[in-house]
Amino acid sequence: MASAAAEKGKAPADTEETAAATAxxxxxxxxxxxxxxxxxxxxxxxxxxxxxxxxxxxxxxxxAQLLSPI
Known part of the structure; x- marks a missing residue:
């Protein structure tokens, strides 16, 4: 049975990310x-x-003293 990515014309390696890339x-x-x-x-x-x-x-x-400008 083919994967959904392979059915769309993409190779399975193109859709998989490496662990380092995902991290x-x-x-x-x-x-x-x-x-x-x-x-x-x-x-x-x-x-x-x-x-x-x-x-x-x-x-x-x-x-009031703290917030006043004077």
Whole structure:
């Protein structure tokens, strides 16, 4: 019985990836996914991090003092 890839005119060797190629492709996909998510976390987490650090410093300011421009 012939495989579906052979029926479409492709040789079976063309459709099979080696283990190294598969690992490289998956590594690239996960790296891209991780970097995209890290960008979002850094974008939305920077200001709250600054406020949190400011609230835990000495002397302890009130939130209004911390957020006011003066």
């Amino acid at each position: 490289a492709r998956l590594t690239a996909e996960w790296t891209t996914w991780a970097m995209k998510n890290a960008k979002v976390v850094a974008h939305y987490g920077f200001i709250p991090l600054v406020i949190l650090i400011g609230m835990n410093s000495e002397p302890k300011p009130r939130l």
